[in-house]
Amino acid sequence: MKTHFSTVLFLLSFLLAGAQSQILIKNVDVWDGTSNKLNKNVSVLIENNLIAAVGKNLAEPKGAKLIDGGGKTLIPGLSDAHVHLSATMSDKETRNEAHWMYTSIRTAKAAENFLMLGFTTVRDLGGPVFGVKRAVDEGLTPGPRIYPSGAYISQTSGHGDFRSANEPSVLLSGGQMHTSDAALGWSFVVDGVPEVLKAARENLRKGATQLKVMAGGGISSDFDPIHSVQFTVEELEAAVQAAADWDTYVAVHIYESKGAIRSLNAGVKCLDHGHLINEETIKLIKEKDAWLVPQAFWNDTPASFWVPGSDKIPDALSKKIKPVLEGTDNVFKLAKKYNINVGFGSDAYGDLGYEAYALTEFTSRAKWYSPLEILKQATSENARLFSLSGKLNPYTEGKIGVIEVGAYADLLIYDANPLEDITIVAHPEKNLKLIMKDGKIYKNEL
Ligand SMILES: [Zn+2]
Numbered sequence: 001m002k003t004h005f006s007t008v009l010f011l012l013s014f015l016l017a018g019a020q021s022q023i024l025i026k027n028v029d030v031w032d033g034t035s036n037k038l039n040k041n042v043s044v045l046i047e048n049n050l051i052a053a054v055g056k057n058l059a060e061p062k063g064a065k066l067i068d069g070g071g072k073t074l075i076p077g078l079s080d081a082h083v084h085l086s087a088t089m090s091d092k093e094t095r096n097e098a099h100w101m102y103t104s105i106r107t108a109k110a111a112e113n114f115l116m117l118g119f120t121t122v123r124d125l126g127g128p129v130f131g132v133k134r135a136v137d138e139g140l141t142p143g144p145r146i147y148p149s150g151a152y153i154s155q156t157s158g159h160g161d162f163r164s165a166n167e168p169s170v171l172l173s174g175g176q177m178h179t180s181d182a183a184l185g186w187s188f189v190v191d192g193v194p195e196v197l198k199a200a201r202e203n204l205r206k207g208a209t210q211l212k213v214m215a216g217g218g219i220s221s222d223f224d225p226i227h228s229v230q231f232t233v234e235e236l237e238a239a240v241q242a243a244a245d246w247d248t249y250v251a252v253h254i255y256e257s258k259g260a261i262r263s264l265n266a267g268v269k270c271l272d273h274g275h276l277i278n279e280e281t282i283k284l285i286k287e288k289d290a291w292l293v294p295q296a297f298w299n300d301t302p303a304s305f306w307v308p309g310s311d312k313i314p315d316a317l318s319k320k321i322k323p324v325l326e327g328t329d330n331v332f333k334l335a336k337k338y339n340i341n342v343g344f345g346s347d348a349y350g351d352l353g354y355e356a357y358a359l360t361e362f363t364s365r366a367k368w369y370s371p372l373e374i375l376k377q378a379t380s381e382n383a384r385l386f387s388l389s390g391k392l393n394p395y396t397e398g399k400i401g402v403i404e405v406g407a408y409a410d411l412l413i414y415d416a417n418p419l420e421d422i423t424i425v426a427h428p429e430k431n432l433k434l435i436m437k438d439g440k441i442y443k444n445e446l
Contacts, residue, residue, distance in 0.1 A: 023046040024046075029071065030042050030074045031403070044403065051411075075414065077120025077437060079119060079379065079400070080382075081385055083345075085107050087127055088349065089106070100184055111136055111142070115144050116435065121382070121401070125149050133207070149203065150212075158231070161221065188203075211251070214231075216254040217255065230259065233265070236268065240267035247392060250263075250267070252271060253272050260274060273294060274331055282340060286338050300363075308350050344382050345361075346360075371421065379401040383402070
Protein backbone atom coordinates (compact mmCIF):
# COMPACT_ATOMS: atom_id res chain seq x y z
CA MET A 1 0.00 0.00 0.00
CA LYS A 2 2.79 2.36 0.97
CA THR A 3 4.59 1.74 -2.33
CA HIS A 4 1.39 2.26 -4.26
CA PHE A 5 0.74 5.59 -2.53
CA SER A 6 4.24 6.92 -3.15
CA THR A 7 3.98 5.92 -6.82
CA VAL A 8 0.83 8.01 -7.11
CA LEU A 9 2.59 10.93 -5.41
CA PHE A 10 5.51 10.57 -7.75
CA LEU A 11 3.28 10.60 -10.84
CA LEU A 12 1.34 13.56 -9.49
CA SER A 13 4.48 15.60 -8.85
CA PHE A 14 5.75 14.62 -12.29
CA LEU A 15 2.55 15.93 -13.89
CA LEU A 16 2.66 19.12 -11.85
CA ALA A 17 6.30 19.73 -12.76
CA GLY A 18 5.41 19.37 -16.44
CA ALA A 19 2.51 21.79 -16.19
CA GLN A 20 3.15 25.35 -17.31
CA SER A 21 3.08 27.85 -14.49
CA GLN A 22 2.45 31.44 -15.55
CA ILE A 23 2.67 34.70 -13.66
CA LEU A 24 1.64 38.03 -15.19
CA ILE A 25 3.00 41.14 -13.48
CA LYS A 26 0.94 44.11 -14.65
CA ASN A 27 1.42 47.84 -14.32
CA VAL A 28 5.15 48.19 -13.69
CA ASP A 29 7.89 50.52 -14.97
CA VAL A 30 10.68 48.25 -16.18
CA TRP A 31 14.41 48.91 -16.20
CA ASP A 32 15.90 46.18 -18.36
CA GLY A 33 19.44 46.17 -16.93
CA THR A 34 21.10 47.98 -19.86
CA SER A 35 19.13 50.95 -21.20
CA ASN A 36 19.24 54.38 -19.61
CA LYS A 37 15.54 54.76 -18.88
CA LEU A 38 12.42 52.98 -17.73
CA ASN A 39 9.93 51.29 -20.02
CA LYS A 40 6.81 52.79 -18.47
CA ASN A 41 3.60 51.02 -17.58
CA VAL A 42 4.23 47.58 -19.08
CA SER A 43 3.54 43.97 -18.12
CA VAL A 44 5.97 41.10 -17.68
CA LEU A 45 4.86 37.53 -18.32
CA ILE A 46 6.76 34.73 -16.61
CA GLU A 47 6.45 31.14 -17.77
CA ASN A 48 7.98 28.65 -15.37
CA ASN A 49 11.44 30.08 -14.66
CA LEU A 50 11.86 32.35 -17.69
CA ILE A 51 10.54 35.68 -18.91
CA ALA A 52 8.13 34.97 -21.77
CA ALA A 53 7.03 38.49 -22.72
CA VAL A 54 7.52 42.15 -21.82
CA GLY A 55 5.20 44.78 -23.25
CA LYS A 56 2.12 46.93 -23.11
CA ASN A 57 -1.33 45.34 -22.89
CA LEU A 58 -0.15 41.75 -22.73
CA ALA A 59 -3.08 39.33 -22.90
CA GLU A 60 -3.80 37.65 -19.62
CA PRO A 61 -3.25 33.92 -20.06
CA LYS A 62 -5.93 31.65 -18.60
CA GLY A 63 -4.93 30.30 -15.21
CA ALA A 64 -2.02 32.70 -14.80
CA LYS A 65 -1.32 34.18 -11.38
CA LEU A 66 -1.84 37.94 -11.54
CA ILE A 67 0.28 40.51 -9.71
CA ASP A 68 -0.54 44.20 -9.86
CA GLY A 69 2.76 46.11 -9.71
CA GLY A 70 0.94 49.31 -8.78
CA GLY A 71 3.17 51.49 -10.99
CA LYS A 72 6.31 50.51 -9.08
CA THR A 73 9.76 49.83 -10.60
CA LEU A 74 10.82 46.37 -11.77
CA ILE A 75 14.51 45.67 -12.32
CA PRO A 76 16.67 42.55 -12.84
CA GLY A 77 17.81 40.70 -9.71
CA LEU A 78 21.06 42.11 -8.33
CA SER A 79 24.33 40.21 -8.26
CA ASP A 80 27.44 40.36 -6.11
CA ALA A 81 30.70 39.29 -7.76
CA HIS A 82 32.67 38.88 -4.55
CA VAL A 83 31.17 36.98 -1.63
CA HIS A 84 32.35 34.31 0.80
CA LEU A 85 29.13 32.61 1.83
CA SER A 86 30.86 30.18 4.16
CA ALA A 87 32.83 32.83 6.07
CA THR A 88 30.24 33.70 8.70
CA MET A 89 32.50 33.39 11.74
CA SER A 90 36.09 34.15 12.64
CA ASP A 91 38.71 32.17 10.75
CA LYS A 92 39.59 30.31 13.93
CA GLU A 93 36.01 29.17 14.46
CA THR A 94 35.14 28.26 10.90
CA ARG A 95 38.35 26.44 10.12
CA ASN A 96 39.16 24.75 13.40
CA GLU A 97 36.46 24.85 16.01
CA ALA A 98 32.95 24.80 14.61
CA HIS A 99 31.54 21.52 13.34
CA TRP A 100 31.43 21.53 9.53
CA MET A 101 27.71 20.81 9.61
CA TYR A 102 27.07 23.91 11.72
CA THR A 103 29.23 25.95 9.32
CA SER A 104 27.21 24.57 6.40
CA ILE A 105 23.93 25.63 7.93
CA ARG A 106 25.27 29.12 8.57
CA THR A 107 26.46 29.18 4.94
CA ALA A 108 22.93 28.36 3.80
CA LYS A 109 21.61 31.14 6.04
CA ALA A 110 24.07 33.64 4.51
CA ALA A 111 22.85 32.57 1.06
CA GLU A 112 19.26 33.16 2.10
CA ASN A 113 20.17 36.56 3.55
CA PHE A 114 21.76 37.63 0.25
CA LEU A 115 18.66 36.56 -1.65
CA MET A 116 16.37 38.48 0.69
CA LEU A 117 18.44 41.65 0.12
CA GLY A 118 17.73 41.34 -3.59
CA PHE A 119 20.81 39.41 -4.78
CA THR A 120 19.67 36.63 -7.09
CA THR A 121 23.20 35.71 -8.20
CA VAL A 122 26.57 35.71 -6.45
CA ARG A 123 30.10 34.73 -7.38
CA ASP A 124 31.64 33.03 -4.37
CA LEU A 125 35.35 33.85 -4.28
CA GLY A 126 36.56 31.21 -1.89
CA GLY A 127 35.57 28.77 0.79
CA PRO A 128 33.52 25.57 0.98
CA VAL A 129 30.27 26.29 -0.85
CA PHE A 130 29.68 23.46 -3.32
CA GLY A 131 27.17 21.65 -1.10
CA VAL A 132 25.12 24.76 -0.44
CA LYS A 133 25.19 25.67 -4.14
CA ARG A 134 23.76 22.26 -4.93
CA ALA A 135 21.11 22.55 -2.23
CA VAL A 136 20.07 26.00 -3.49
CA ASP A 137 19.94 24.86 -7.12
CA GLU A 138 17.80 21.87 -6.10
CA GLY A 139 15.43 24.14 -4.21
CA LEU A 140 16.22 22.59 -0.81
CA THR A 141 17.13 25.93 0.70
CA PRO A 142 16.59 29.51 -0.53
CA GLY A 143 19.54 31.40 -1.98
CA PRO A 144 20.97 33.11 -5.02
CA ARG A 145 22.52 31.38 -8.02
CA ILE A 146 26.11 30.65 -7.01
CA TYR A 147 29.27 30.69 -9.13
CA PRO A 148 31.66 28.84 -6.80
CA SER A 149 35.47 29.04 -6.79
CA GLY A 150 36.17 26.40 -4.16
CA ALA A 151 39.27 26.61 -2.03
CA TYR A 152 41.59 29.60 -2.27
CA ILE A 153 44.81 28.81 -4.09
CA SER A 154 47.58 30.41 -2.05
CA GLN A 155 51.34 30.08 -1.77
CA THR A 156 53.01 29.36 1.56
CA SER A 157 52.77 32.52 3.66
CA GLY A 158 50.27 33.90 1.16
CA HIS A 159 46.84 35.40 1.76
CA GLY A 160 45.27 31.94 2.00
CA ASP A 161 47.81 30.54 4.46
CA PHE A 162 45.82 30.79 7.67
CA ARG A 163 47.95 28.44 9.75
CA SER A 164 48.62 29.63 13.26
CA ALA A 165 52.17 30.62 14.23
CA ASN A 166 52.94 27.19 15.69
CA GLU A 167 51.37 25.09 13.00
CA PRO A 168 54.04 23.14 11.15
CA SER A 169 54.79 23.46 7.46
CA VAL A 170 53.68 20.53 5.30
CA LEU A 171 57.40 19.82 4.90
CA LEU A 172 57.62 19.14 8.63
CA SER A 173 54.38 17.26 9.10
CA GLY A 174 54.75 14.32 6.77
CA GLY A 175 53.34 16.14 3.79
CA GLN A 176 49.88 16.53 5.26
CA MET A 177 47.99 19.73 4.53
CA HIS A 178 46.06 21.28 7.38
CA THR A 179 43.07 18.98 7.60
CA SER A 180 40.30 21.51 7.78
CA ASP A 181 41.85 23.79 5.17
CA ALA A 182 42.36 21.17 2.52
CA ALA A 183 39.68 18.64 3.36
CA LEU A 184 36.85 21.07 3.99
CA GLY A 185 37.84 23.23 1.04
CA TRP A 186 38.98 26.49 2.57
CA SER A 187 42.43 26.82 1.16
CA PHE A 188 45.12 25.01 -0.80
CA VAL A 189 48.54 26.19 0.31
CA VAL A 190 50.75 25.21 -2.60
CA ASP A 191 54.13 26.07 -4.08
CA GLY A 192 55.52 25.38 -7.54
CA VAL A 193 53.79 24.63 -10.82
CA PRO A 194 52.80 20.98 -10.14
CA GLU A 195 51.15 21.86 -6.82
CA VAL A 196 49.31 24.85 -8.31
CA LEU A 197 48.03 22.62 -11.12
CA LYS A 198 46.87 20.01 -8.63
CA ALA A 199 45.00 22.57 -6.52
CA ALA A 200 43.43 24.16 -9.61
CA ARG A 201 42.28 20.82 -10.96
CA GLU A 202 41.02 19.68 -7.57
CA ASN A 203 38.74 22.74 -7.47
CA LEU A 204 37.60 22.17 -11.05
CA ARG A 205 36.83 18.54 -10.19
CA LYS A 206 34.54 19.70 -7.39
CA GLY A 207 32.65 22.10 -9.68
CA ALA A 208 34.45 25.45 -9.51
CA THR A 209 33.17 27.80 -12.21
CA GLN A 210 36.33 29.95 -11.93
CA LEU A 211 39.50 29.82 -9.84
CA LYS A 212 40.49 32.17 -7.04
CA VAL A 213 44.21 32.73 -6.67
CA MET A 214 45.92 34.90 -4.06
CA ALA A 215 48.41 37.07 -5.97
CA GLY A 216 49.42 39.51 -3.24
CA GLY A 217 49.22 40.52 0.40
CA GLY A 218 45.91 40.59 2.25
CA ILE A 219 44.34 42.34 5.20
CA SER A 220 42.96 39.39 7.16
CA SER A 221 46.07 37.18 6.93
CA ASP A 222 48.96 37.48 9.37
CA PHE A 223 52.06 36.47 7.46
CA ASP A 224 51.94 38.49 4.25
CA PRO A 225 52.54 42.22 4.02
CA ILE A 226 50.16 44.10 1.70
CA HIS A 227 53.04 44.91 -0.66
CA SER A 228 54.03 41.25 -1.06
CA VAL A 229 53.78 39.74 -4.54
CA GLN A 230 52.55 36.16 -4.42
CA PHE A 231 53.14 33.34 -6.90
CA THR A 232 55.71 33.49 -9.66
CA VAL A 233 54.85 34.11 -13.30
CA GLU A 234 55.09 30.37 -13.97
CA GLU A 235 52.75 29.52 -11.09
CA LEU A 236 50.17 32.09 -12.19
CA GLU A 237 50.40 30.90 -15.78
CA ALA A 238 49.85 27.33 -14.59
CA ALA A 239 46.62 28.31 -12.83
CA VAL A 240 45.46 30.24 -15.91
CA GLN A 241 46.28 27.26 -18.13
CA ALA A 242 44.38 24.81 -15.90
CA ALA A 243 41.38 27.17 -15.91
CA ALA A 244 41.54 27.79 -19.67
CA ASP A 245 41.69 24.05 -20.33
CA TRP A 246 38.28 23.80 -18.63
CA ASP A 247 37.11 26.92 -20.57
CA THR A 248 37.16 29.25 -17.61
CA TYR A 249 39.32 31.94 -15.99
CA VAL A 250 41.28 33.01 -12.93
CA ALA A 251 40.34 35.84 -10.57
CA VAL A 252 43.05 37.07 -8.23
CA HIS A 253 43.11 38.80 -4.89
CA ILE A 254 45.50 41.74 -5.29
CA TYR A 255 45.96 45.32 -4.07
CA GLU A 256 49.26 46.49 -5.58
CA SER A 257 50.36 47.15 -9.16
CA LYS A 258 53.31 44.77 -9.27
CA GLY A 259 51.24 41.66 -8.55
CA ALA A 260 48.38 43.00 -10.67
CA ILE A 261 50.59 43.50 -13.73
CA ARG A 262 52.20 40.09 -13.26
CA SER A 263 48.74 38.52 -13.04
CA LEU A 264 47.37 40.31 -16.11
CA ASN A 265 50.40 39.32 -18.16
CA ALA A 266 49.93 35.71 -17.02
CA GLY A 267 46.39 35.79 -18.44
CA VAL A 268 44.35 36.50 -15.32
CA LYS A 269 40.98 38.00 -16.31
CA CYS A 270 39.76 39.56 -13.07
CA LEU A 271 41.51 41.60 -10.39
CA ASP A 272 39.61 41.68 -7.12
CA HIS A 273 40.23 44.71 -4.87
CA GLY A 274 43.09 46.52 -6.67
CA HIS A 275 42.84 49.56 -4.40
CA LEU A 276 46.53 50.44 -4.83
CA ILE A 277 47.02 49.93 -8.56
CA ASN A 278 48.41 52.75 -10.69
CA GLU A 279 47.48 54.24 -14.04
CA GLU A 280 49.77 51.87 -15.95
CA THR A 281 47.89 48.90 -14.47
CA ILE A 282 44.51 50.39 -15.31
CA LYS A 283 45.66 50.84 -18.91
CA LEU A 284 46.76 47.21 -18.99
CA ILE A 285 43.33 46.11 -17.69
CA LYS A 286 41.80 48.10 -20.55
CA GLU A 287 44.18 46.66 -23.13
CA LYS A 288 43.50 43.08 -22.00
CA ASP A 289 39.73 43.67 -21.62
CA ALA A 290 40.08 42.34 -18.07
CA TRP A 291 37.97 43.24 -15.02
CA LEU A 292 38.35 45.09 -11.76
CA VAL A 293 36.18 44.45 -8.69
CA PRO A 294 37.05 47.07 -6.02
CA GLN A 295 35.21 47.74 -2.74
CA ALA A 296 34.07 51.30 -2.06
CA PHE A 297 32.08 50.64 1.11
CA TRP A 298 35.16 49.68 3.10
CA ASN A 299 35.85 53.38 3.55
CA ASP A 300 32.39 53.86 5.04
CA THR A 301 32.30 50.98 7.55
CA PRO A 302 32.61 50.94 11.34
CA ALA A 303 35.45 49.07 13.10
CA SER A 304 33.04 46.23 13.87
CA PHE A 305 33.02 45.31 10.18
CA TRP A 306 36.73 44.45 10.38
CA VAL A 307 36.63 42.98 13.88
CA PRO A 308 33.14 41.64 14.65
CA GLY A 309 31.95 42.68 18.08
CA SER A 310 34.64 45.33 18.52
CA ASP A 311 34.61 49.10 18.19
CA LYS A 312 38.37 49.36 17.74
CA ILE A 313 40.69 48.00 15.08
CA PRO A 314 43.92 46.58 16.59
CA ASP A 315 47.08 48.41 15.51
CA ALA A 316 48.55 45.55 13.47
CA LEU A 317 45.35 45.24 11.44
CA SER A 318 44.97 48.99 11.14
CA LYS A 319 48.45 49.18 9.58
CA LYS A 320 47.21 46.94 6.79
CA ILE A 321 43.80 48.51 6.31
CA LYS A 322 44.84 52.17 6.26
CA PRO A 323 46.92 52.23 3.04
CA VAL A 324 44.27 50.16 1.25
CA LEU A 325 41.52 52.61 2.19
CA GLU A 326 43.70 55.52 1.11
CA GLY A 327 43.82 54.01 -2.38
CA THR A 328 40.06 53.65 -2.85
CA ASP A 329 39.36 57.09 -4.28
CA ASN A 330 42.24 56.89 -6.72
CA VAL A 331 41.34 53.48 -8.14
CA PHE A 332 37.70 54.41 -8.69
CA LYS A 333 38.71 57.68 -10.37
CA LEU A 334 41.12 55.82 -12.68
CA ALA A 335 38.58 53.08 -13.41
CA LYS A 336 36.06 55.71 -14.40
CA LYS A 337 38.55 57.76 -16.41
CA TYR A 338 39.59 54.79 -18.55
CA ASN A 339 36.12 53.27 -18.62
CA ILE A 340 37.40 49.79 -17.79
CA ASN A 341 35.20 46.80 -16.98
CA VAL A 342 34.13 47.18 -13.34
CA GLY A 343 32.23 44.45 -11.56
CA PHE A 344 30.06 44.95 -8.50
CA GLY A 345 31.47 42.91 -5.62
CA SER A 346 31.31 43.56 -1.90
CA ASP A 347 33.46 40.98 -0.09
CA ALA A 348 30.96 41.53 2.75
CA TYR A 349 31.49 38.77 5.28
CA GLY A 350 32.42 38.15 8.90
CA ASP A 351 29.16 37.31 10.62
CA LEU A 352 25.58 36.51 9.70
CA GLY A 353 23.87 39.80 8.90
CA TYR A 354 27.04 41.27 7.39
CA GLU A 355 25.56 40.51 3.97
CA ALA A 356 23.76 43.85 4.33
CA TYR A 357 27.11 45.64 3.92
CA ALA A 358 26.86 44.60 0.27
CA LEU A 359 24.09 47.18 -0.05
CA THR A 360 26.35 49.91 1.32
CA GLU A 361 28.48 49.35 -1.78
CA PHE A 362 25.65 50.89 -3.85
CA THR A 363 25.63 54.12 -1.89
CA SER A 364 29.42 54.27 -1.48
CA ARG A 365 29.97 53.97 -5.25
CA ALA A 366 27.75 57.00 -5.77
CA LYS A 367 30.85 59.16 -5.16
CA TRP A 368 32.10 58.18 -8.62
CA TYR A 369 29.22 56.62 -10.52
CA SER A 370 25.62 57.49 -11.36
CA PRO A 371 22.83 55.22 -10.09
CA LEU A 372 22.44 53.90 -13.65
CA GLU A 373 26.14 53.01 -13.87
CA ILE A 374 26.11 51.29 -10.46
CA LEU A 375 22.94 49.33 -11.20
CA LYS A 376 24.38 48.19 -14.52
CA GLN A 377 27.52 47.00 -12.72
CA ALA A 378 25.36 44.98 -10.31
CA THR A 379 23.22 43.43 -13.08
CA SER A 380 24.16 43.23 -16.77
CA GLU A 381 27.85 44.06 -16.31
CA ASN A 382 28.35 41.43 -13.62
CA ALA A 383 26.56 39.00 -15.95
CA ARG A 384 29.23 39.73 -18.58
CA LEU A 385 31.90 39.01 -15.97
CA PHE A 386 30.22 35.74 -14.94
CA SER A 387 30.00 34.69 -18.60
CA LEU A 388 33.81 34.32 -18.56
CA SER A 389 33.05 30.96 -16.93
CA GLY A 390 32.35 29.79 -20.51
CA LYS A 391 31.26 26.19 -20.79
CA LEU A 392 31.36 25.83 -16.99
CA ASN A 393 28.51 28.31 -16.57
CA PRO A 394 25.92 26.34 -14.59
CA TYR A 395 23.02 28.60 -15.60
CA THR A 396 22.49 28.29 -19.34
CA GLU A 397 18.70 28.19 -19.78
CA GLY A 398 18.47 31.99 -19.95
CA LYS A 399 20.41 35.20 -19.48
CA ILE A 400 20.89 36.77 -16.07
CA GLY A 401 21.10 40.47 -15.18
CA VAL A 402 18.53 41.61 -17.75
CA ILE A 403 14.78 41.80 -18.19
CA GLU A 404 14.09 40.46 -21.67
CA VAL A 405 12.31 37.60 -23.38
CA GLY A 406 14.10 34.32 -22.66
CA ALA A 407 16.03 35.65 -19.64
CA TYR A 408 15.75 33.97 -16.26
CA ALA A 409 12.84 35.32 -14.24
CA ASP A 410 15.15 36.84 -11.61
CA LEU A 411 13.55 40.18 -10.79
CA LEU A 412 12.84 42.74 -8.11
CA ILE A 413 10.11 45.32 -7.64
CA TYR A 414 10.95 48.49 -5.70
CA ASP A 415 8.58 51.03 -4.28
CA ALA A 416 10.41 53.85 -6.08
CA ASN A 417 12.82 54.26 -8.97
CA PRO A 418 16.43 53.42 -7.95
CA LEU A 419 17.75 55.03 -11.17
CA GLU A 420 16.77 58.33 -9.59
CA ASP A 421 17.83 57.51 -6.05
CA ILE A 422 20.34 54.69 -5.42
CA THR A 423 19.56 54.65 -1.68
CA ILE A 424 16.28 52.90 -2.58
CA VAL A 425 18.30 49.71 -3.12
CA ALA A 426 20.08 50.10 0.23
CA HIS A 427 16.87 49.74 2.26
CA PRO A 428 15.12 46.60 1.04
CA GLU A 429 13.13 46.09 4.25
CA LYS A 430 11.25 49.26 3.35
CA ASN A 431 11.51 49.56 -0.44
CA LEU A 432 11.82 46.07 -1.88
CA LYS A 433 8.31 44.75 -2.45
CA LEU A 434 8.86 41.64 -4.53
CA ILE A 435 11.73 39.19 -4.98
CA MET A 436 11.55 36.56 -7.68
CA LYS A 437 14.31 34.13 -8.56
CA ASP A 438 14.01 31.45 -11.21
CA GLY A 439 10.30 32.25 -11.51
CA LYS A 440 9.72 31.58 -7.83
CA ILE A 441 8.51 34.32 -5.47
CA TYR A 442 10.48 34.72 -2.22
CA LYS A 443 8.93 37.98 -1.03
CA ASN A 444 5.71 39.64 -2.08
CA GLU A 445 4.35 42.72 -0.33
CA LEU A 446 2.31 43.94 -3.29
ZN1 LIG B 1 37.36 38.17 -0.65
